[in-house]
Amino acid sequence: MTEQGRYERGFKLKYILKRILMVIPVLLGVTIIIFLITRVLAPDPAPVVLGEHATPEAMATWRADNGLDDPIWMQYVNFIVGAVQGDLGTSYYTHQPVTAEIAARFPATAELAICAIIVASLLGVALGVLAAVKKNKLADNVSMVVALVGVSMPIFWSGILLILLFAGILHVLPSSGRVTPLLQPTGGTGFFILDTIMRGDWTALGDVLVHLILPTVALSLYSMAIITRMTRSSMLETLNADYIRTARAKGLKKGTVNIKHALRNAMLPISTVIGLQFGSLLGGALLTETVFAWPGIGKFAVDCVLKSDFPVVQGIVLLVAVIFVIMNLVVDIVYAYLDPRIKYGAKEEG
Numbered sequence: 287m288t289e290q291g292r293y294e295r296g297f298k299l300k301y302i303l304k305r306i307l308m309v310i311p312v313l314l315g316v317t318i319i320i321f322l323i324t325r326v327l328a329p330d331p332a333p334v335v336l337g338e339h340a341t342p343e344a345m346a347t348w349r350a351d352n353g354l355d356d357p358i359w360m361q362y363v364n365f366i367v368g369a370v371q372g373d374l375g376t377s378y379y380t381h382q383p384v385t386a387e388i389a390a391r392f393p394a395t396a397e398l399a400i401c402a403i404i405v406a407s408l409l410g411v412a413l414g415v416l417a418a419v420k421k422n423k424l425a426d427n428v429s430m431v432v433a434l435v436g437v438s439m440p441i442f443w444s445g446i447l448l449i450l451l452f453a454g455i456l457h458v459l460p461s462s463g464r465v466t467p468l469l470q471p472t473g474g475t476g477f478f479i480l481d482t483i484m485r486g487d488w489t490a491l492g493d494v495l496v497h498l499i500l501p502t503v504a505l506s507l508y509s510m511a512i513i514t515r516m517t518r519s520s521m522l523e524t525l526n527a528d529y530i531r532t533a534r535a536k537g538l539k540k541g542t543v544n545i546k547h548a549l550r551n552a553m554l555p556i557s558t559v560i561g562l563q564f565g566s567l568l569g570g571a572l573l574t575e576t577v578f579a580w581p582g583i584g585k586f587a588v589d590c591v592l593k594s595d596f597p598v599v600q601g602i603v604l605l606v607a608v609i610f611v612i613m614n615l616v617v618d619i620v621y622a623y624l625d626p627r628i629k630y631g632a633k634e635e636g
Contacts, residue, residue: 305618309611316607317369321362324596325354331594335378352378369604375597377590384601388583392605393476394464395575395582399567401502406509406567407560411549413510414517414556418525419544429514436511445504445577452500460497462579469493501578505571509563516559520552527551558617565613568606 332345332354340348349355353364368375374384417429453461464470465478469490474481479498482491524530525548533543572584579585583602590598 302619305615309615312611313604313607317366317604318362320600320603321365324600325358325361328594328596331378331596334594365600374601374604377598378595379593384597387586387598388601388605390476391581391583391586394580395568395571395584397477397479398498398501398505398571398574398580398582399564401498402506402567402571403509403560403564405502406506406513406563409506410510410513411517411556413514415521415544415549417514417518418521421522426518429518433511433514436507436514439507441504441508441573442577444507445501445574448500448504449577459500461500464497464581465490465494466497501574501580504577505567505574509567512563513556513559517552517556520555521548524548524552554621558621561613561617561620565610568609568613 330345332348333340336344336348346355353361356364365375372385374388376383377387380387413429413432417426420426449461452459460466469487471478471481471485471487471490474484478494479491482488482494525544530543530548533547534540538547571580571582572587574580575582575584576588583605587599587602590596590602
């Protein structure tokens with residue numbers, strides 16, 4: 287192995303270890319914040335869980351049984367120790383492990399987020415490329431207006447408008463739920479698209495896809511806008527590069543230059559944004575799931591906040607934080623492998 291190869295390999299390992307170590311304090315900070323909010327700043331859950339007519343003795347017994355009488359530092363230590371072992375506590379209402387409650391609903395959120403990022407990526411890249419190629423023309427202005435609307439419009443508002451138009455006025459799409467109850471697949475992975483395909487139940491698959499349309503569009507609007515703007519910016523920078531002018535001078539077709547040469551080299555920052563947006567979608571589906579009654583962890587979190595089911599809220603927030611941090615970590619590592627400027631920039635600084 288050459289000296290350059292040894293350096294690059296050592297840099298990659300050092301870079302990855304550094305990024306992984308940075309994850310630890312971030313997650314600890316998240317656990318501290320959510321724990322303080324649910325255990326210190328939030329109201330006493332005993333009256334909410336037991337009801338306003340519960341006796342003081344019953345409330346005191348309930349608090350003792352759930353460890354709420356322990357010092358706050360001891361409660362936090364018990365929470366961290368349990369989380370490391372995969373035990374996030376027990377729901378105050380269902381008396382089921384929090385991990386089981388989250389696992390039953392996470393496929394719904396993941397399926398929605400995956401569909402949303404696919405739609406956002408395809409439309410965002412297409413609009414961004416069109417805006418860059420047609421700079422300062424009608425297509426560019428229209429694409430930027432669409433991006434501006436996507437960034438500015440709150441998810442809950444766009445969701446309500448979509449329901450009003452397509453479900454309330456046109457009556458062409460369902461307004462809520464994942465699937466018609468009679469067609470709901472049982473067992474399997476919990477990912478309804480995958481489950482219906484594996485069973486060859488095409489009627490149920492069509493119903494699942496129809497139910498996905500409105501929440502997917504509502505959830506993907508913001509990410510699509512971000513990807514559109516990044517694609518346009520990256521494409522404009524690439525289109526002004528010397529090698530693009532050389533390709534044009536050689537007589538290559540305009541489409542070949544724009545797609546094969548320009549877009550291919552502009553995809554590095556775009557793919558980074560897509561990765562970060564996917565992490566955001568997994569954790570940011572809360573409003574979308576609430577508006578469309580989507581049975582994922584977002585809607586479940588809202589329900590548990592209203593019921594003061596704090597162990598579930600803590601578990602969901604921790605899961606979302608872990609997913610978001612891992613997605614950032616993966617994007618950082620992939621970026622370091624794909625972009626040689628990071629390696630050589632670090633070498634020059636060293």
